[in-house]
Amino acid sequence: MGVNSASQDIVINVPPSQFFDVIADYERYPEILPEMESARIIKREHGEVHAQFTFNLIKRVSYTLAMVETPPHRLEWRLVEGPLAKNSGSWQLTPMGDNQTLAEYSIDLSLGIFVPKAVINRFVVKTMPRLLNHFKYAADARDS
Secondary structure, three states, X not given: OOOEEEEEEEEEOOOHHHHXXXXXXXXXXXXXXXXXXXXXXXXXXXXXXXXXXXXXXOOEEEEEEEEEEEOOOEEEEEEEEOOOOEEEEEEXXXXXXXXXXXEEEEEEEEOOOOOOHHHHHHHHHHHHHHHHHHHHHHHHHHHO
């Protein structure tokens, strides 16, 4: 059911602290991700940020994630509320030479319904790299 686990990495041409600022700026996600209609912070407490995201893929889907920030190297999330069976994952940011970052994006996602293998493969092969590139471009734009 759903996507289950997937992981991919990308080299970003800014240091981890700058890329962390991009991935932790939840309310700007709609500017970064074309499929996202809205994002808003619901609350911040006990080292967690609860943010509600609304995507419009085939249909509109809204869900709330609890984001646990460990700047500048790690951002984790887990599903708090929404129609998905599971949505948890992380960004792991590793510094590289010359102000670069190796950004590893991992997700464990279950839609709670049967999803054909071809759709899952499309997510892993096409959607994840596109998502990573959108964040990379956002980091590059902030740096210039």
